[in-house]
Amino acid sequence: MQDIVKQGYEKGDYEKTFRQNKQPNTFEKGRLDAFLQELPKNAKVLDLGCGIGIPFDKYLVDRGIKVKGIDISKKHVEMARKNVSETEFIEGDFSEINFDEKSYDGILALYSIFHIHRDQHKNLLEKVYKTLKDGGVTMITFGTSGSEYGEEDNFCGSKMAWSTFEPETYKQFFQEIGFKVIEEKYEGNPGDEEYHYWALVRK
Numbered sequence: 001m002q003d004i005v006k007q008g009y010e011k012g013d014y015e016k017t018f019r020q021n022k023q024p025n026t027f028e029k030g031r032l033d034a035f036l037q038e039l040p041k042n043a044k045v046l047d048l049g050c051g052i053g054i055p056f057d058k059y060l061v062d063r064g065i066k067v068k069g070i071d072i073s074k075k076h077v078e079m080a081r082k083n084v085s086e087t088e089f090i091e092g093d094f095s096e097i098n099f100d101e102k103s104y105d106g107i108l109a110l111y112s113i114f115h116i117h118r119d120q121h122k123n124l125l126e127k128v129y130k131t132l133k134d135g136g137v138t139m140i141t142f143g144t145s146g147s148e149y150g151e152e153d154n155f156c157g158s159k160m161a162w163s164t165f166e167p168e169t170y171k172q173f174f175q176e177i178g179f180k181v182i183e184e185k186y187e188g189n190p191g192d193e194e195y196h197y198w199a200l201v202r203k
């Protein structure tokens with residue numbers, strides 16, 4: 001699955017289809033401000049599947065947050081380095097990297113977790129929990145459809161793969177792992193092509 005995803009983002013044009021705006025839209029700004037409100041000054045944030053660094057990482061860096069971004073696409077990492085200078089971006093698969101325990105105040109995973117198989121989603125959330133400092137927060141965008149595995153031939157001009165549970169399962173995972181929910185929002189409406197569940201939770 002990861003090979004399809006990596007190739008898809010290397011070949012496709014995600015920026016042209018989804019990231020023309022350097023600033024977050026009203027919905028995204030609301031979520032970022034809610035995340036920022038929970039972080040200490042000069043917080044350290046890890047962004048899993050950071051993409052091209054805009055609008056999210058740029059918004060945080062401009063507000064004094066120290067961000068480290070990880071992305072499986074070499075092209076996206078190179079673009080992120082240009083878009084958000086003096087910020088560390090590395091190429092890698094976030095499902096395979098182990099981070100130091102209790103090393104970040106905040107962790108983002110925006111529209112990225114659904115690109116690894118859902119059998120790994122609970123493990124990833126447990127890893128996020130371990131990586132956060134006590135009281136740290138994570139904000140994650142999940143799919144809403146509940147699909148074990150799906151492929152599309154023409155996502156931003158290339159083949160792409162997804163796997164997701166429905167939000168109720170993630171809420172159950174949060175409870176089992178020990179996360180406390182701070183904010184839950186739905187982006188879009190049922191039936192929309194882009195319909196996502198955003199959760200902001202605390203360790």
Ligand SMILES: C[S@@+](CC[C@H](N)C(=O)[O-])C[C@H]1O[C@@H](n2cnc3c(N)ncnc32)[C@H](O)[C@@H]1O
Nearest residue numbers: 009049050051071072073093094110111112115
């Ligand atoms: C839909 S884009 C979202 C990018 C960014 N979070 C944003 O919202 O602009 C998904 C990103 O996750 C990255 N990605 C997908 N699976 C990954 C993995 N296993 N490890 C690291 N990055 C991954 C892709 O390369 C892509 O840049």
